[in-house]
Amino acid sequence: xxxxxxxxxxxxxxxxxxVSRVLNGNYPVAGSTRSRVLRAVDELEYVVNGPASALAAxxxxxxxxxxNDIADPFFGVMASAIQSQIGPDGEHDAxxxxxxxxxxxxxxxxxxxxxxxxxxxxxxxxxxxxxxxTVEDPExxxxxxxxxxxxxxxxxxxxxxxxxPLGPVGAGEGPAGARETEREPERDESWGPxxxxxxxxxxxxxxxxxxxxxxxxHRRIGYLAGPAARTxxxxxxxxxxxxxxxxxxxxxGGPQDTDRLTLHGGYDRSxxxxxxxELLRREPGLTAVVAANDTVALGACxxxxxxxxxxxxxxxxxxxxxxxxxIDAAPALTTVRIPLHExxxxxxxxxxxxxxxxxxxxxTLPADLMVRASTAPPRAxx
Numbered sequence: 575x576x577x578x579x580x581x582x583x584x585x586x587x588x589x590x591x592x593v594s595r596v597l598n599g600n601y602p603v604a605g606s607t608r609s610r611v612l613r614a615v616d617e618l619e620y621v622v623n624g625p626a627s628a629l630a631a632x633x634x635x636x637x638x639x640x641x642n643d644i645a646d647p648f649f650g651v652m653a654s655a656i657q658s659q660i661g662p663d664g665e666h667d668a669x670x671x672x673x674x675x676x677x678x679x680x681x682x683x684x685x686x687x688x689x690x691x692x693x694x695x696x697x698x699x700x701x702x703x704x705x706x707x708t709v710e711d712p713e714x715x716x717x718x719x720x721x722x723x724x725x726x727x728x729x730x731x732x733x734x735x736x737x738x739p740l741g742p743v744g745a746g747e748g749p750a751g752a753r754e755t756e757r758e759p760e761r762d763e764s765w766g767p768x769x770x771x772x773x774x775x776x777x778x779x780x781x782x783x784x785x786x787x788x789x790x791x792h793r794r795i796g797y798l799a800g801p802a803a804r805t806x807x808x809x810x811x812x813x814x815x816x817x818x819x820x821x822x823x824x825x826x827g828g829p830q831d832t833d834r835l836t837l838h839g840g841y842d843r844s845x846x847x848x849x850x851x852e853l854l855r856r857e858p859g860l861t862a863v864v865a866a867n868d869t870v871a872l873g874a875c876x877x878x879x880x881x882x883x884x885x886x887x888x889x890x891x892x893x894x895x896x897x898x899x900x901i902d903a904a905p906a907l908t909t910v911r912i913p914l915h916e917x918x919x920x921x922x923x924x925x926x927x928x929x930x931x932x933x934x935x936x937x938t939l940p941a942d943l944m945v946r947a948s949t950a951p952p953r954a955x956x
Contacts, residue, residue, distance in 0.1 A: 577618045585614035637673045637925060638694040638702040642682045646841065647897045648867065652705050652735060652918035653677055659922025660701075673700055673926065682801075684714040691721040694730070701731040701925035705918075707806030708737060715740065722769055732769035735921035736912075738805050739771040739936050770924050770931045772917050772939060776806055779910035779941025780813025781820075783892055784864060786908070786943060788821045790951045792862040792890065796835045796853035798846060798874060800866040807866065810894060811836070814864060831857075841866060846873025854881065861889055861952040868893035868900045868909055875903070875948070886950035896944055905947035913939050 583590040588607060596603050596611040603611075614620075637660050641649035653675075660673040676699075678690040687708075694702055702725055708718070719740050722732050734740075787795055797814055800807035818832055834856055839845030846865055850873070853860055863878075865871035871893030875885055883889050885905060893900060896911035917939055923929035 577620045579620075581618055582611065582614045582620050585618060586610040634698045634700060635673050636694070636697050636699045637675050638678055638690065638699045639675055640678045640680055640687060640690055640702070640704045642680055642706050644677055644679050646869070647899070648841075648895055648912075648914065649705055651898070651914040652921070655915045655918025656703055656705075656735070656922040656925070659919050659928070660926055684709050684711065688714075688717055688721060691718075691725065695721065695725050695728065698728060699725070699730050701733065703733045703735055703921050703925050704737055705735045705921075706737060707804050710803050710805055710808065726769065731925050731927065733921045733924045734769055734771040734773075735917055736774050736806075736914075737771060738773055739768045768935055771936045772921055772924075773936065774912050774917070775938050775941040776809035776912075777813040777816070779894065779912070779943070780810040780864075781817045782813075782941075782943045783894070783908075783910050784814045784817035785820070786945060787862050787864070787890060787892065787949060788817060790890070790949065792952055794835070794857055794860050795862045795864060796850075796857065796860050797832075797837070798849040798853070798863065798865045798870050799836055799838045800841050800870075802838045807838070810866065835860075839866075839870070841870060843869055843873035843876075846870035846875075847877040848873075850874035850877035851881070854878075862949070863889065863891050865891065865893045867895045868897040868907060871907055871909070871948075872899075872903060886948055887953060890949040890952075892949055900944075901946065903948070908946045908949040909944050911942045911944050 579590050579593055583593045586593065586607075588611060592603065592607065593611050593614075596608050597615075637656075639653050639656050641653055643649055644653060657675040660675055676694075678694075680686040680690065687704075691702065702722075708715070722740070726732055784795065795818075797811065799811050815832060835853060837849045837852055839849050846869065849870070850863055853863060863871075863874050865874055871891055875891050878885060878889055878891070885891050891907070893907050893909040894912075895914070896909045900907040900909050920929065924931065
């Protein structure tokens with residue numbers, strides 16, 4: 575005779591409703607009660623009816639993880655860390671607590687992002703994690719907010735990882751401290767309750783990186799930005815320009831022609847290679863290049879070497895993100911470390927309700943300057 579929910583409730587000394595709440599994971603239950611229920615489930619070898627449970631709880635065992643490009647280490651590191659938290663883990667290793675991650679590769683397409691969210695809504699996903707920045711288009715952001723509201727209304731937990739809280743275009747990052755902060759986002763209440771958001775201090779990290787180059791004496795600094803109209807691109811570019819403005823305001827002789835020495839491109843190696851050559855064409859006396867990310871920086875380094883320039887003796891190069899290969903580049907790459915693995919792991923725990931949401935439902939994670947061998951003072955007379 576099969577074990578029933580009532581049998582589990584009797585063994586744990588709780589009501590059947592409490593057992594259901596523990597198994598569904600969509601209602602807060604005291605830790606001691608939860609442990610008793612899970613122990614009873616294991617002792618009785620109770621098997622949850624997956625389809626029936628999904629219908630009752632309005633969720634399934636799927637967790638959707640949306641990434642721009644799974645081949646990009648930026649997203650690969652986060653996705654791996656998210657997945658590490660949604661399977662067997664310590665006290666959560668009972669079979670009913672395991673979830674299956676579905677990696678949804680959007681290719682950076684806003685339309686594909688919305689399509690995946692619709693499909694996950696149909697599948698009654700237990701949780702959805704959206705990683706990385708998004709396009710700054712009011713129509714897309716409105717459609718995105720609608721999809722996320724529908725998901726949450728159906729019992730799906732939604733977490734933004736490396737993405738700003740939902741809100742009107744332009745309501746993004748400002749200056750932030752070097753350590754994690756938690757804050758109440760400024761937004762239009764018409765957007766409704768925001769999903770939990772783990773954001774990166776892209777602005778502060780970029781400002782510190784450019785300030786480092788300025789402190790070394792660089793004044794002709796080229797900037798290889800990411801794709802236009804994306805939040806991550808804007809925040810990093812704003813941080814770079816803030817450092818330049820601060821230097822000029824302090825009488826440090828800040829660089830001229832900032833717009834002329836800024837190029838937008840992709841987050842790939844070829845964009846770095848082509849962009850570096852274009853910057854040299856525009857400013858042959860360039861002494862430093864700041865790249866949108868580490869992959870772009872490596873492309874820039876290749877182009878500069880092909881032109882016979884030494885790094886950092888002739889020209890300094892800096893990246894962003896501190897991807898795994900950055901420290902092993904030759905020379906080791908100066909960059910800004912974003913806590914990708916830590917953010918992904920935390921997003922995974924939040925997605926399954928294993929960690930409380932931060933105050934204000936938003937936490938800004940630190941971006942630390944990593945000074946390595948690819949940056950140095952400009953050569954004499956440069």
